[in-house]
Amino acid sequence: MRVAVIGASGRMGKNLITAIHDASDVTLGAAILKPGSSLVGADAGEIAGLGKLGIAAVESLADCVNDFDVLIDFTTPSLTLENAAFCAKHKKAIVVGTTGLNDEEKAALNECAQQSPMVFAPNMSVGLNLTLKLLATAAQILGDDYDVEIVEAHHRHKVDSPSGTALRMGEVVAEALGRDLKECAVYGREGQIGARTQKEIGFETIRAGDVVGEHSVWFATEGERIEIVHKASSRMTFAKGAVRAASWLEGKSSGMYDMQDVLNLK
Numbered sequence: 001m002r003v004a005v006i007g008a009s010g011r012m013g014k015n016l017i018t019a020i021h022d023a024s025d026v027t028l029g030a031a032i033l034k035p036g037s038s039l040v041g042a043d044a045g046e047i048a049g050l051g052k053l054g055i056a057a058v059e060s061l062a063d064c065v066n067d068f069d070v071l072i073d074f075t076t077p078s079l080t081l082e083n084a085a086f087c088a089k090h091k092k093a094i095v096v097g098t099t100g101l102n103d104e105e106k107a108a109l110n111e112c113a114q115q116s117p118m119v120f121a122p123n124m125s126v127g128l129n130l131t132l133k134l135l136a137t138a139a140q141i142l143g144d145d146y147d148v149e150i151v152e153a154h155h156r157h158k159v160d161s162p163s164g165t166a167l168r169m170g171e172v173v174a175e176a177l178g179r180d181l182k183e184c185a186v187y188g189r190e191g192q193i194g195a196r197t198q199k200e201i202g203f204e205t206i207r208a209g210d211v212v213g214e215h216s217v218w219f220a221t222e223g224e225r226i227e228i229v230h231k232a233s234s235r236m237t238f239a240k241g242a243v244r245a246a247s248w249l250e251g252k253s254s255g256m257y258d259m260q261d262v263l264n265l266k
């Protein structure tokens with residue numbers, strides 16, 4: 001599989017180029033930058049700090065349409081939608097790690113996946129995807145007696161809140177408890193808010209320094225508290241997962257998949 005990376009000079013973009021370079025079953029086909037970037041034409045390996053790989057970065061998907069089989073996209077919601085539409089039109093597979101999409105944008109992405117296969121997941125790490133399974137089990141066993149709170153921490157540059165991962169954790173717990181997250185989620189409490197209601201699921205966000213990504217889910221009742229915690233210490237864990245997803249997409253039919261499919265956790 002020849003893999004293209006869009007947003008190649010971003011925090012995830014550079015890690016993705018490195019992960020593709022390290023993998024034995026995929027090759028780097030193209031690297032795409034923001035139009036007008038001063039790095040257009042530079043070697044993708046040099047952008048990622050690896051030395052020359054012989055792939056000059058371009059400024060649009062149209063410039064490299066014949067050079068890749070699958071696109072990996074960790075960018076912004078609006079750009080991801082454009083890229084997914086391009087992949088649908090040109091029958092290219094796509095791995096989407098971008099977070100912060102609203103319901104309408106997710107529906108549009110799903111439409112694109114009907115034309116060409118897509119893996120879309122807010123967190124590509126193996127450990128975090130296992131954590132989702134642990135959360136479902138914990139929620140099923142503990143039930144409504146335990147208050148659920150989700151705390152996430154990320155670096156100061158992150159633009160969406162709560163993180164896509166925290167929201168997915170909330171969805172998994174809500175589903176296991178027979179609740180609808182849209183009805184029971186409470187975000188960032190402040191002021192005279194009154195006592196906690198039994199079925200709410202609370203979200204708290206920390207943005208500070210260079211934190212790669214930390215998620216902690218509390219199940220608390222009178223007398224005890226369980227915390228299920230995942231801490232990412234390197235973006236390479238997300239990048240390796242995304243490359244695994246790209247490789248897994250080879251030969252798959254059109255449709256929307258997630259990392260639970262890739263990791264056979266369903």
Ligand SMILES: NC(=O)C1=CN([C@@H]2O[C@H](COP(=O)(O)OP(=O)(O)OC[C@H]3O[C@@H](n4cnc5c(N)ncnc54)[C@H](OP(=O)(O)O)[C@@H]3O)[C@@H](O)[C@H]2O)C=CC1
Nearest residue numbers: 007009010011012033034074075097098099122123124238
């Ligand atoms: N699913 C997962 O496992 C993970 C998901 N994420 C998500 O991935 C996304 C990106 O995160 P991160 O890498 O930290 O963000 P960055 O801002 O570092 O990277 C985004 C990149 O997209 C580029 N870009 C913007 N517009 C265009 C365009 N029109 N064409 C090509 N490239 C463009 C930016 O270029 P420029 O810098 O020139 O503006 C930048 O390099 C976020 O939504 C984040 O939440 C992050 C980590 C893990």
Ligand SMILES: O=C(O)C1=N[C@H](C(=O)O)C[C@H](O)C1
Nearest residue numbers: 099122123158163164165213
């Ligand atoms: O923006 C990030 O950095 C991350 N975003 C993802 C999210 O929103 O869940 C995943 C990871 O925690 C890093």
